[in-house]
Amino acid sequence: MKITIDGVEAEVEPGTTILNAARGIGGELVPPAMCYYSKLKGSGGKCRTCLVKVTKGSEKDPRPMPKLVASCQTPCQDGMEIQSVSSPEVVEARKGVVEFLLINHPLDCPVCDQAGECHLQDLSYEHGKARSRYEEERRTFDMIDIGDKIKLHMNRCILCYRCVMLAEQLTEKREHGVLYRGDRSEISTFIEKAIDNEFIGNVIDVCPVGALTDRTFRFKSRVWFVKPLYAHRDCPTCSGKTTIWLHGQEVYRVTARKDKYGEVEEYICNTCRYDKKSPSDWTIEGPATVSRHSVMSATQYKEGIKVEAPKKIGYGNISPR
Numbered sequence: 522m523k524i525t526i527d528g529v530e531a532e533v534e535p536g537t538t539i540l541n542a543a544r545g546i547g548g549e550l551v552p553p554a555m556c557y558y559s560k561l562k563g564s565g566g567k568c569r570t571c572l573v574k575v576t577k578g579s580e581k582d583p584r585p586m587p588k589l590v591a592s593c594q595t596p597c598q599d600g601m602e603i604q605s606v607s608s609p610e611v612v613e614a615r616k617g618v619v620e621f622l623l624i625n626h627p628l629d630c631p632v633c634d635q636a637g638e639c640h641l642q643d644l645s646y647e648h649g650k651a652r653s654r655y656e657e658e659r660r661t662f663d664m665i666d667i668g669d670k671i672k673l674h675m676n677r678c679i680l681c682y683r684c685v686m687l688a689e690q691l692t693e694k695r696e697h698g699v700l701y702r703g704d705r706s707e708i709s710t711f712i713e714k715a716i717d718n719e720f721i722g723n724v725i726d727v728c729p730v731g732a733l734t735d736r737t738f739r740f741k742s743r744v745w746f747v748k749p750l751y752a753h754r755d756c757p758t759c760s761g762k763t764t765i766w767l768h769g770q771e772v773y774r775v776t777a778r779k780d781k782y783g784e785v786e787e788y789i790c791n792t793c794r795y796d797k798k799s800p801s802d803w804t805i806e807g808p809a810t811v812s813r814h815s816v817m818s819a820t821q822y823k824e825g826i827k828v829e830a831p832k833k834i835g836y837g838n839i840s841p842r
Contacts, residue, residue, distance in 0.1 A: 525601070526543050538592060539593075552605055553615070553648075554568070556682065565594050570644060573592045573603050576604055579598035616650065626677060626679070629676075634731055634740065635731030636744070639730055640729040640730070641730045662707060667716045681729060687727050692721060722795065726777045747768045747774075749764050749811065751806040754804060756793055761789070762786075764777070
């Protein structure tokens with residue numbers, strides 16, 4: 522099938538959504554997405570940040586769609602024409618969605634561990650307003666521990682449901698979910714039951730904001746002061762392919778590898794994430810790719826890097842920033 526997005530033609534397979542078609546093209550026309558996750562079934566359609574305008578439905582039915590549609594849930598049709606950043610209506614709608622997402626979101630960026638790699642931070646910079654028009658009292662929650670390694674800060678949650686879907690689809694049982702309804706909705710565990718599963722740490726990686734954070738990394742460092750390196754180890758539980766974050770000779774944290782859209786490539790186990798915090802535990806492959814337009818890309822590798830690791834240290838010789 523042939524479609525056109527912002528004047529760019531592309532061929533896609535039947536059943537491809539507008540969002541994935543745009544990602545196949547790449548560039549600025551790719552809609553933002555806060556809830557959609559390609560590896561999680563049923564994700565998408567909740568945050569509404571990926572709205573686009575369909576000016577031509579298809580060759581058979583060229584009528585435009587009457588309203589903006591969520592690109593993550595709308596399949597492409599042969600001959601469809603879509604407007605993303607080229608439509609002022611779409612840009613204004615995204616600004617409105619961002620304003621709604623920030624209604625109850627606290628100004629925690631100066632102290633949040635997610636700062637520098639936060640999708641909402643990038644989205645608010647691109648589409649948000651300098652000041653909020655919201656004057657009512659914001660909803661607040663107490664921070665809770667949902668396990669010995671995960672901190673839940675519900676004030677920052679945007680209810681994307683990613684963590685709930687991941688726990689339901691990746692683990693054998695789900696012990697947390699969305700409680701209550703409407704503006705009272707919150708992510709929590711049943712009667713504060715701690716989450717204990719070998720892969721549950723991945724909820725930290727799929728969270729687009731700072732609602733779920735790694736307690737072992739909490740307040741240790743800003744992400745732009747540590748160096749992300751691709752590394753792997755022989756792990757009997759998972760693939761062992763990770764990104765380790767070095768500060769000097771210390772591994773501050775271990776995360777799963779992500780693609781340019783912030784989605785995890787392969788989920789990792791808790792052993793790799795929490796228990797292997799020494800450079801000698803890992804085989805270093807080289808510097809991680811930092812492709813997102815955020816402060817992360819401003820302080821990373823600009824010079825050639827040698828990745829031949831000294832045996833007694835276990836990681837490559839890193840060029841100065």
